[in-house]
Amino acid sequence: MGAQPTVSDVAGVAGVSRQTVSNVLNSPEVVRPETRERVEAAILSLGYRPHASARRLRTQKSSTIGIRLDPLTRDGISGSVLDRFLHALTEQADALGLRVLLFTARDPEDEIEQFRRLSDAADVDAFVLTSTFHGDPRTEWLIAHGQSFVTFGRPWGIDDMTDPEHLWVDVDGRSGLRAATEHLLDAGHRRIGFLGWPAGSGTGDDRRAGWLEAMRAAAAVADEDLGGLEEAAEDGVTPGADAMRRLDARLGGEVDAVVCVSDSLALGALTATGGRIPVIGYDDTPVASSLGISSVAQPLDEVAAGVLELLTGEHGGRVRPGSDVADARHRLVVPRLVVRDGATLIPPR
Template identity: 80%
Template sequence: MGAQPTVSDVAGIAGVSRQTVSNVLNAPELVRPETRERVQQAIHSLGYRPHASARRLRTQKSSTIGIRLDPITQDGISGSILDRFLHALTERADRQGLRVLLFTADGPEDEIEQFRRLSDGADVDAFVLTSTFHGDPRTEWLIDHGRSFVTFGRPWGIDDMTDPEHLWVDVDGRSGLRDATEYLLSRGGPRVAFLGWPAGSGTGDDRREGWLEAMTASGGLTGDELRMLEAAEEDGVPNGADAIRRIEAQSGPVDGVVCTSDSLALGVLTATGGRVPVVGYDDTPVAASLGFSSVAQQLDEVAAGVLDLLTGVHGGRVRPDGEVSDPRHRLVTPRLVVRDGPPLIGPR
């Protein structure tokens, strides 16, 4: 009996990359219809069957992915983004014959202990990490111990775009906040404020850069004026309300506000009665129900990228065999969802 056809064989017949073949098998909606049809014809002509070595994790032990179930946030708004990502990941994993094992942990060190326990017991083949941050000890442990993993989020504070030992998928928050700021500038005056998180949050700092880029490019305000239009607060509705009151008290009324979360955006609406246009981030059900604009993370695309890095040529490994040209990272472009905004609640 001859050797079974491989993904590379299919790619050669179809005249596409192995990445494209993987997308046709695991995320067909990402591939143009004519390309998808050509790949499917090649699969049929070769009699290729995506068996465990192509569809599952390279270790072929339990075909299980471990992921921490994050604690519920106090306001229940911002945490919904990870719930939606988990749902998308689980659905896609199931289509590929993979299971998702959820576990809890009290913090990074406790999560590392869970990595050790689940790895030693051969309960999982790889891990998906969320909520990455500067100096994240979890990724260092996984790299040092040669464990397969992919993070939803960049390795902030290391070599966050090119680290070859850290496979990651992230959403381009800078691009999202830049689009949001440009939108508010186009529909109103030049005084668009920014509500973000305290410095040191890689995700928050990245989103702030998008606001700053758009505001600087507009050329309508000085550096000192821009500094008066931003505030940093921990996430939460009351904090967003306090922050916009503080900004307007020191610099006067604003023409719009962009925020790093829908929680902060809801705080702005609470404090201003809806008189100030606001754009949040994450496009949570709260943004949809109240009718304010928000930046949507393309979570289905993120989940597809995570599974591709786990099951494709990299197999989730921090040190793949030989030189692999396929990109080790995915940066997903978010989408600005524009809504008319809630009705005025009354003067504040």
């Protein structure tokens, strides 16, 4: 038996975009009659059958949401954020009479295969995606195949604030790191370093922008010297400690404080300095709380609520071009800074 025809096959035969095919299937009233007839003829000629699972959510018959269970991280710190989000999502979904189905995947391509398997079997009615990144192929596949979905994280790399093709909820990392940096500036610190991830990470770049904005607004150091105050590292405690040592060595130890893109890097910075300078992390993980590290807290209950609103509300997990739905397509949640004292428990190596 040959492969089942896809939305892309129908679009090719009809000479239209995949979004137009999706509109014909889900919101035919927004498509011109002659275009709709051409698409419908292509559907008949190919024998294309739209997935029932993508429709149930829109018709208030859904009961199951699929989400990937992320692999364990080596340091066991950063992964706790998605674990807490998953807990909040499951708890709130249950209150709405919905179930959450967990699945695993090795990489984005494997996750797409899981989408295909679960949607073909009608096991789920919608998907929630996490850990979005530049050029994410998962969202393209879901849009092309008419699936309902919401992402926790913006579709980085495109006009993500007004993207018309999918729905997302995110935490405003820029405002979080800006608040952390402003707190240190208000305390009298000027040479505030930044430990971030390598360039190209949408989330990391967004958080870095908050540090830059605060430093430039305060004119704490000359603009041309800001680059010397930052260091990049892969996420983890050991890379964070190594990055902090590089930063210290380059600046001769003249760093007043440091803000970090994650609690893992913050713990590394604390390890390298022994609490000699203030360190602020991001994510407010249990590790940060137990060690007294200041951190930016993501309001994950609000994120989960926003995801479910977009899945079960007027949008039903899908954007319909030309519709009169007034509800915003996105939710940008503001984090909060948690200030703690006493993170001096780890001696420098």
